[in-house]
Amino acid sequence: xxxxxxxxxxxxxxxxxxxxxxxEVPQGLKRVTVRTAYAPxxxxxxxxxxxxxxxxxxxQDIAKRLSYEDKRRCVPLANHxxxxxxxxxxxxxxxxxxxxxxxxxxxxxxxxxGFIKTRPVGGKWTLIASINSIVTDHIDIIVEVKGxxxxxEVENLKSYGNDTIANDSSDGKLSWQRVEMHCHTVxxxxxxxxxxxVQNAIRRGYKAICLTDHxxxxxxxxxxxxxxxxxxxxxxxxxxxxxxxxxxxIGGNSDIRWLDITPKNINACIVRARELGDIVTLAHPKRIxxxxxxxxxxxxxxxxxxxxTSYEVWSHYNPNIxxxxxxxxxxxxxxxxxGYKLCALYGYDWHSPDEGAPSYAYTxxxxxxxxxxxxxxxxxxxxxxxxTMGYSVDLSLTDGIxxxxxxxxxxxxxxxxxxxxxxxxxxxxxxxxxKVAICSNxxxxxxxxxxxxxxxxxxxxxxxxxYLRFEGRGSVQGIKSDVFITSPIYIKGC
Numbered sequence: 001x002x003x004x005x006x007x008x009x010x011x012x013x014x015x016x017x018x019x020x021x022x023x024e025v026p027q028g029l030k031r032v033t034v035r036t037a038y039a040p041x042x043x044x045x046x047x048x049x050x051x052x053x054x055x056x057x058x059x060q061d062i063a064k065r066l067s068y069e070d071k072r073r074c075v076p077l078a079n080h081x082x083x084x085x086x087x088x089x090x091x092x093x094x095x096x097x098x099x100x101x102x103x104x105x106x107x108x109x110x111x112x113x114g115f116i117k118t119r120p121v122g123g124k125w126t127l128i129a130s131i132n133s134i135v136t137d138h139i140d141i142i143v144e145v146k147g148x149x150x151x152x153e154v155e156n157l158k159s160y161g162n163d164t165i166a167n168d169s170s171d172g173k174l175s176w177q178r179v180e181m182h183c184h185t186v187x188x189x190x191x192x193x194x195x196x197x198v199q200n201a202i203r204r205g206y207k208a209i210c211l212t213d214h215x216x217x218x219x220x221x222x223x224x225x226x227x228x229x230x231x232x233x234x235x236x237x238x239x240x241x242x243x244x245x246x247x248x249x250i251g252g253n254s255d256i257r258w259l260d261i262t263p264k265n266i267n268a269c270i271v272r273a274r275e276l277g278d279i280v281t282l283a284h285p286k287r288i289x290x291x292x293x294x295x296x297x298x299x300x301x302x303x304x305x306x307x308x309t310s311y312e313v314w315s316h317y318n319p320n321i322x323x324x325x326x327x328x329x330x331x332x333x334x335x336x337x338x339g340y341k342l343c344a345l346y347g348y349d350w351h352s353p354d355e356g357a358p359s360y361a362y363t364x365x366x367x368x369x370x371x372x373x374x375x376x377x378x379x380x381x382x383x384x385x386x387x388t389m390g391y392s393v394d395l396s397l398t399d400g401i402x403x404x405x406x407x408x409x410x411x412x413x414x415x416x417x418x419x420x421x422x423x424x425x426x427x428x429x430x431x432x433x434x435k436v437a438i439c440s441n442x443x444x445x446x447x448x449x450x451x452x453x454x455x456x457x458x459x460x461x462x463x464x465x466x467y468l469r470f471e472g473r474g475s476v477q478g479i480k481s482d483v484f485i486t487s488p489i490y491i492k493g494c
Contacts, residue, residue: 004145012134016243018259019129023145027122031107031148036083041100042076043135049075052135060297079139080132088123092116094215096188107152113186116218160196165231169371176364177207177371182248182347188214191352194223198232200353205426208233212248214241215258235373245298251278251377267304274307279380284315286327309380310343314387317358320481337441343380344487346387359429359477361389383407388484389476390431395419409490412462420455433483434474442466465493
């Protein structure tokens with residue numbers, strides 16, 4: 001049956017707003033479909049596009065200016081809208097693909113990408129259009145809502161393999177585990193079904209992943225189901241994808257509606273998520289994203305840095321040489337210098353299998369006990385991490401009585417450092433480690449030659465409050481760069 005139809009005109013002044021359309025859904029339906037179609041999709045006028053690109057870039061602290069030819073390659077520019085549905089009782093999810101013509105399905109047996117499976121309830125529903133960017137003079141949106149008394153047809157999905165892994169973590173033992181902290185499925189803008197993501201993660205050597213679909217948790221339980229089947233730990237989360245920046249929130253405890261997040265309340269939202277037990281990471285903070293920078297580049301006025309657990313120092317492809325990541329590393333260090341404790345993470349921002357993709361990195365977390373969602377959160381909370389492109393890192397400080405590692409806090413005094421860096425045989429890119437740098441905000445940098453698998457030791461005098469962190473320097477794919485970066489060991493004051 002036809003439930004509702006309407007046409008809406010959206011103008012550039014509506015950028016960075018949520019436009020809501022409400023309609024009544026009758027009781028007793030088993031399936032509701034909501035079609036959203038808009039035109040035009042693209043702005044083809046080159047002069048206008050380049051002007052819009054310049055306006056967008058002028059608001060960012062970017063490391064590399066785009067040439068005129070770089071900007072021309074971005075033409076035409078696209079209008080971007082994401083769609084959410086609320087049935088009056090709960091937010092049903094979000095579709096994040098920005099296609100101009102979509103049909104969103106809600107039913108108990110099958111719901112379309114981004115939406116939870118649920119039987120439609122009668123009452124007032126709301127369709128929310130999140131206007132990321134409008135580059136044309138206007139767009140006209142058609143909304144058509146239909147109801148059905150039969151269930152939706154269930155999609156038959158193919159199998160993606162039977163690879164399994166063994167969990168080598170155990171109670172009473174600290175182990176370093178490869179964990180991908182930022183990945184997506186078809187529920188947002190990824191190309192992988194839950195089983196496909198799990199299988200590809202196992203093949204890439206991960207022991208755990210964190211699912212962070214854009215503004216939806218609709219595939220969390222399905223991905224966890226396949227993780228349990230094949231032995232991969234899956235931590236549930238979400239990527240708060242706002243008009244002003246992105247944060248990954250992992251743990252599944254937060255009750256915050258991402259639609260309600262604004263620059264004015266972002267700090268309160270972070271505090272609320274942390275109080276409920278989630279970890280919160282600032283994601284790809286310096287990435288340009290689209291030339292109009294529709295949210296990827298962080299512009300959120302974060303002041304409660306004490307409540308953030310972590311920072312994506314590296315992100316996506318070629319993270320060791322990415323201009324955006326070099327800026328991110330600089331900001332992370334400046335925050336450490338101010339006394340904040342922020343765990344260093346790499347977020348692959350994994351969307352597709354990416355066979356033959358440019359180089360990427362790994363996050364290793366120091367897992368205390370059995371690997372699980374809870375121990376992942378605890379490791380990030382306590383700052384036990386390093387990010388690497390091809391080397392495993394084993395380091396410790398001892399004062400002759402106690403031994404300390406990454407994420408620990410130490411008193412001032414004299415310590416013996418022992419560090420061993422071992423080349424990973426399964427890392428698919430050329431990586432050469434030449435030196436390890438011991439960096440500090442209060443002491444002079446110390447550099448050690450470091451051969452593969454060799455244990456290097458040295459004495460370190462810690463005289464002032466601050467931190468020590470460690471960088472592996474060498475080359476990846478023949479380009480001089482960092483090879484690994486650790487989270488700090490913190491030095492206590494008086």
